């Protein structure tokens with residue numbers, strides 16, 4: 324009996340390992356054929372996420388003429404690279420992430436969890452004149468359960484909004500990533516109370532099969 328269940332467990336393990344192998348092979352195949360991954364390598368960006376920000380900025384001009392920028396969930400750093408290029412010379416770029424990031428000229432990196440009060444105090448001390456633009460590409464590691472992933476990212480988004488209310492200059496802009504799942508419209512409407520213009524955007528470089536969606540909010544009241 325014991326032996327039998329051991330055999331069954333072994334079979335499950337082989338099946339899981341095989342499944343994992345197939346999914347990582349598919350991931351690798353997709354990466355190798357992804358035009359944005361290829362361009363990121365060519366253009367010297369740390370990830371394909373660079374093109375999402377470039378595309379959004381081309382349409383909404385959020386990175387021009389601003390002085391202090393916060394990049395939340397910055398690792399590996401492609402958004403910070405762009406932010407440093409666009410506003411770095413005239414302003415400040417503060418990048419925050421739970422994971423460590425190799426340095427980028429013109430970017431001040433804070434290593435820690437954005438939701439921790441200590442980390443928020445460190446960020447505030449670095450932006451005594453408040454932020455003009457806040458980017459959040461933060462995403463908790465995916466569980467694969469859509470509702471759980473949605474609720475977790477909405478929890479982070481609430482933290483970002485609370486921080487924004489206290490620490491953004493008038494006229495400022497927020498770009499935030501969400502995962503669709505039902506709670507995004509309530510969040511969108513809440514943003515409308517604090518910003519003059521709020522829009523959803525799904526850049527072409529965001530994979531069509533992903534539930535991610537961005538909100539651009541401009542003109543902080």
Ligand SMILES: C[S@@+](CC[C@H](N)C(=O)[O-])C[C@H]1O[C@@H](n2cnc3c(N)ncnc32)[C@H](O)[C@@H]1O
Nearest residue numbers: 372396399400401402420421436437460461462
């Ligand atoms: C999609 S990646 C960001 C990619 C980045 N925008 C780029 O262009 O390279 C999401 C990041 O959010 C970070 N993250 C998730 N939750 C966080 C939290 N509570 N505090 C800080 N960083 C967080 C993760 O560690 C991860 O590096």
